[in-house]
Amino acid sequence: MMFTLSSSIVPPGGFIYDQPLADGSHMRISGASYDNILELILKFRLVHLAVLPAGTQATQEAVLADYNQAVCSQYPWLCRPLDAPVPAAAAGQGAAFVPLFTRMLDNLNQLKNAGAIPYVDQLAAQTRANICLNCPQNVQWETNCGNCNQNLIALSYQVRQGRRLGCDSGLRGCRAYGTALPVSVWLADPGGDNKYQPPSICWRVRNPEVAT
Numbered sequence: 001m002m003f004t005l006s007s008s009i010v011p012p013g014g015f016i017y018d019q020p021l022a023d024g025s026h027m028r029i030s031g032a033s034y035d036n037i038l039e040l041i042l043k044f045r046l047v048h049l050a051v052l053p054a055g056t057q058a059t060q061e062a063v064l065a066d067y068n069q070a071v072c073s074q075y076p077w078l079c080r081p082l083d084a085p086v087p088a089a090a091a092g093q094g095a096a097f098v099p100l101f102t103r104m105l106d107n108l109n110q111l112k113n114a115g116a117i118p119y120v121d122q123l124a125a126q127t128r129a130n131i132c133l134n135c136p137q138n139v140q141w142e143t144n145c146g147n148c149n150q151n152l153i154a155l156s157y158q159v160r161q162g163r164r165l166g167c168d169s170g171l172r173g174c175r176a177y178g179t180a181l182p183v184s185v186w187l188a189d190p191g192g193d194n195k196y197q198p199p200s201i202c203w204r205v206r207n208p209e210v211a212t
């Protein structure tokens, strides 16, 4: 299966690519951003064609594919399948559609990279969860890539440091904010992109000073 990497995600260690060389060694290339690392890899290949393994291509398409492959094979939870289904709900939205899986993954990575995370207590988390359980924006997020789903679930446990509620199986993805609900209900600041209108029952609407 082919995977693609969101350009907004910073891989662990930064934007790094080990360009294989014909003698079996590699040249480590470091970039400042997603676009920058692609540009530097392409420049290196164009200048050093003679030392590259046979078959290596110095084109934008090849560089993009090779970099994504390198990152996604090392950190599969940062990537999503190229053929991930696009839900019908996206039709007519106008703006570019981003699958809920990707929005949730972006949110979890932002939280993970943010450092110390303030949590709420179990009573507050359960109160929020009870509202989400009856919310139409609490929807399925899983893709047809089992490993991708498992990686997102593992990241979810990591961000909430193992916190659980008895109703976790009913907490899925929040379509309104693009977040993983088993995580969001525990966070003082759950983050998210708020691409869609939450209903008036939403605890984030009712208590915006601590939950948006």
Ligand code: SF4
Pocket: 131, 132, 135, 136, 137, 138, 173, 174, 175, 176, 177, 181, 184, 198, 199, 201, 202, 203, 204
């Ligand atoms: S919109 Fe609010 S209440 Fe509904 S699922 Fe999302 S966080 Fe929960």
